[in-house]
Amino acid sequence: MTTIRNHDADEPARLRTAMVDELRGDPITSEAVADAMTAVPRHLFAPEVSLQEAYESNTAVPVKRDGDGLTLSSLSAPHLQATMLEQAAIRSGMNVLEIGSMGYNAALLQELVGPAGHVTSVDIDPDIVERARTGLTQAGYERVDVILADAEHGVPASAPYDRIIVTFDSPDIPPAWLKQLTGDGRLVVPLRMKGITRSIAFDRDGAGLISRSYRLCRFVPVQGQGAHDRRRLTLDTGVYLTVEDSDEAGFDVTALRQALHEPTSNAWPGAVFDMPDELELFLLTNSPRMALLHASQERIDGGLLTAATRLGVPALIAHDGSFAYRIKRASQDSDTGFECGVIAHGPSAADVAEQYGQLLLRWAENFRRRDAASIRYLPAQADTPPEPELGGVVRKRHGSIAVSWPPNSGTAGGTPA
Template identity: 60%
Template sequence: MATDNDVEGVAALRASMVRELRDQGAIQSELVAAAFTAVPRHLFTPGEPLKVAYATDNAPIVKRDDNGLTLSSVSAPHLQATMLEAAEIKPGMRVCEVGSGGYNAALLAELVGDGGHVTTVDIDPDIVERARTLLNEAGYHHVNVLQADAEEGVPNAAPFDRIIVTAGSWDIPPAWIDQLAHDGRIVVPLRLKGTTRWIAFDRDSEGGLVSRSYGLCVFVPFQGSGSHTERNVTIDNGVVLRLDDENLKEDAEALRRALHLPRIERWSGAAFDMPDELMLFLLTNDPNMAMLHADQEAIDHGLLARPPLKGVPALISGDSFAYRAARPNDDMGSGYESGVYAHGPSAEDLAARYVELLRQWADKYHRRGAASIQYIPKPATPPAPSSGVITKRHGTVVVTWP
């Protein structure tokens, strides 16, 4: 087994990580492959076993708050590679990274090369100190490491060809758009309706942003003046609705009663796969969708079936709710059929509406990247309210399904 001082062993681990990331489709370009090959990731994860440092899906935790919530981590290589590919960083670019772990900044430094410039900014002085020390030790002295609330961006180092945000942001602060070069790109994990998607945004012709690509992800929360907490409504022990829409009214007590009524199940006859893409479609095609979460105990007690364990879109009415299900079905390409479980007096109506959405997605949008996501900053007039229009503090997100 390789040790930290075993140069060849560590290089072999790194090469195997790069191979795996290529196989997974996370690394697609030679430039990104070269960056991952060059930067010794283990130098940015001191104290972690080498195998853990080089695991493609592992994000070692750097800091937690008093309640155990993760405040900072070194992101997983799979996600870093995916976002760097989406950013299409070229030699010579000026890049700003929001959220510092050191490793991703070193990858960025490799990508922009000697002619480029990397600024990384973190709100937490401990994280800044750590990133600065590790970057220096690894030889990346030229990365500019700053402590600030990135809600205001980094005006002194702007404009940026790329802004890469590595914390889950609920909104896009005006400073990021102002500090972006004319043909720049922002890659940001944006929180939408209780879920987070990294979105690669380019400028559109009207002063806003339009998505080029996106994908589901999980990130530590954005802190400081731009922080935001979704409403968590407890329905029963271990059963929570995460609401990100002030207009969506819920009656927790009526939903609790519904939960204890026998559930109905209805099946769509449509294939179930790509749950992340389907999730975005469901959340943005009915105003009464929210994320339903249940813990293992609630599932073991039979209160809910398995899908809410990782969170699932639920259609809510005053006293009833419905959520997505899947069952094995060899007639479907994916081997699974989508369906719905519904509870409460209006279970039948909700199930019918849900099944219709499942069929619509399977008929028309059953592919990756089918949605177009636009960000319209204030003061531009937002479009009329509809299920794909999500109001934020500084602007509006509009998700359409062309």
């Protein structure tokens, strides 16, 4: 249902200016992105919500749901859209492909590429395509081409592209996207690996891609040929692991189920708790025996697992089914006010807790900063990347993701979450 709005003509402009002012510094760092977001009337692309809600910097607008209430399409929050636009570093005159259309982001892209550039936006859902076209027409951005197609194949008719920006959770990078990217092009994609998703800005690097930045993000899942359900190993009612296909065979589910109900072992190695998104990426990519552990609120309230598992926490899994995961507590000795600890289950709980604690210390002492990891993508036809000395390789259907952690003597604190 469309919300009836009564507002003066200047109110949308005031709200856009306030939104941009709030986003300046983080994530908006360029005048080009600030100007684009000041110019585009976002509320025309979000008729379901109030004018004020359309311009809330951290609010996404759900647009379409399935029969179970799962969001299939949404207009992303301005904060996330600004983040990805800054990652893309779009310049005037570029040819840009947006994969996943809602109209508003395509309008921002048109502002950035200017009259000499071109924007193509593709989506698999005819309702979303029609919605995007309507919004773009109402907002005056009729030069954007909105295409109905499966994004797995890109849009070859308008290729090659200087920039490709993907606006859904993608389990892999289809060959067509690489093929349609220019030799010095950049791909910004919310890439799923080890159960988590990061918006990664990739540049060309030989046969593959190398990251220039990555940021925490959350998107609706891909539809169409590229769709791939998350793999789950159920350990008990309301308790499961999220795993990659290649990980599943290495975990003894029977042993894990037994360990889940055994007495626990706690350890506090003295590692600061900070930047949980960076810490999460480090933990998941530094052992092939790491997986995300989830528990329902009911199992947490019942004391089976702690609150750290509600949204998923990296768990280190021993061969005998013992496992450990990260917890935190307030600490006056930490410069963030919090420290990391470990809780472990199973017959070798003390040993696996110690191993986990060493990883926490290693991150806190050497990699506690933004963009500490280097993420490389190699397509399947290229040589399989070797396991890095510090990091790991995640194998996908179309290629492999190698995450490494180059040494750096500098560290930078963040804000605990």
